[in-house]
Amino acid sequence: MQYRTLDNGHTSFEVSTLCLGTMFMGTRTDEETSFAILDRFVEAGGTFLDTANNYNAWVGGYGRDSEDVIGRWLASRGNRDDLRIATKLGAAKKDPDLPLSNTPPTNYQGLAASTIDREARESLRHLGVDHIDVLYGHVDDLETPLEETVGAFGKLVDEGIVGIPGISNVALWRVVEARETAARLGVAPYGAVQQSCSYVYPRPQPIRASWATPELLDYARSTGTPGRPGLTVMAYSPLHQGVYSRDDKALRDGSDHAGSRERIRVLRAVAAEIGATPNQVALAWLLGGEVPVIPVFGASSVAQLDEALGAADLVLDDEVRARLDAA
Numbered sequence: 001m002q003y004r005t006l007d008n009g010h011t012s013f014e015v016s017t018l019c020l021g022t023m024f025m026g027t028r029t030d031e032e033t034s035f036a037i038l039d040r041f042v043e044a045g046g047t048f049l050d051t052a053n054n055y056n057a058w059v060g061g062y063g064r065d066s067e068d069v070i071g072r073w074l075a076s077r078g079n080r081d082d083l084r085i086a087t088k089l090g091a092a093k094k095d096p097d098l099p100l101s102n103t104p105p106t107n108y109q110g111l112a113a114s115t116i117d118r119e120a121r122e123s124l125r126h127l128g129v130d131h132i133d134v135l136y137g138h139v140d141d142l143e144t145p146l147e148e149t150v151g152a153f154g155k156l157v158d159e160g161i162v163g164i165p166g167i168s169n170v171a172l173w174r175v176v177e178a179r180e181t182a183a184r185l186g187v188a189p190y191g192a193v194q195q196s197c198s199y200v201y202p203r204p205q206p207i208r209a210s211w212a213t214p215e216l217l218d219y220a221r222s223t224g225t226p227g228r229p230g231l232t233v234m235a236y237s238p239l240h241q242g243v244y245s246r247d248d249k250a251l252r253d254g255s256d257h258a259g260s261r262e263r264i265r266v267l268r269a270v271a272a273e274i275g276a277t278p279n280q281v282a283l284a285w286l287l288g289g290e291v292p293v294i295p296v297f298g299a300s301s302v303a304q305l306d307e308a309l310g311a312a313d314l315v316l317d318d319e320v321r322a323r324l325d326a327a
Contacts (some may be wrong), residue, residue: 001045008191154187
């Protein structure tokens with residue numbers, strides 16, 4: 001396992017370069033299997049876990065199922081101090097009787113100060129911890145002033161409840177404005193952005209604020225210098241729901257085009273030539289890029305986890321990377 005430091009100019013700590021996503025723990029992945037996956041991840045040197053306050057709600061759960069599983073696992077293993085835990089708030093249902101939507105009215109909880117404070121403390125209770133290492137706004141909230149949202153995250157940092165605030169599913173200009181707002185308010189800035197990021201990519205139109213754009217990666221690369229607090233990009237859905245290894249999986253979110261299909265063909269060919277799996281190569285491509293990101297991947301079995309762990313130390317040589325990039 002490899003490690004890197006998260007540092008937003010206010011808080012700094014080390015995490016494993018592979019982050020284990022726990023979305024379906026507690027529903028599709030039963031508790032016994034979830035515990036086995038978590039144990040194996042830690043045994044392999046993994047230290048970074050990712051969850052949210054609304055996971056599983058669409059597959060028969062109630063939202064905090066995975067937080068509860070992690071909480072029970074932490075209590076049984078007594079290893080909280082060895083791990084970094086990230087969770088998210090703001091995208092659970094505001095009205096439980098109405099559906100969620102990606103277009104207004106979304107019915108998201110949003111990122112008002114009262115919501116951030118309440119939901120963060122609920123996550124502490126469900127996880128059974130006294131602090132959250134990374135707390136994300138799950139979906140950007142354009143209806144709440146940035147001063148209110150950023151100030152609320154900063155207050156939790158000042159109280160010691162949160163280590164590094166972050167944001168997900170957000171446009172780059174909002175990230176920049178939020179960090180400038182934090183500087184004006186004198187509070188901790190966003191130090192992590194979690195976006196969809198994978199070897200395939202969508203068409204440029206329509207604008208998709210949930211994807212990690214080249215501009216976001218370039219902006220992240222410019223940080224970590226005096227006057228520019230560090231910003232780390234996390235990649236959710238790094239394996240694009242299984243399309244790299246399974247023909248029955250569909251390309252999604254605008255990525256269903258000839259360029260993506262050609263990239264998958266090349267990815268599989270490269271994997272076969274170097275004796276790795278397509279999933280391992282896809283993860284290694286993200287880890288070793290010019291602007292490295294931290295993949296947030298899920299596993300429904302220990303076998304799936306072990307496959308992903310094989311990417312942690314897989315180094316793609318310059319010729320292979322150039323071939324992958326050129327596809």
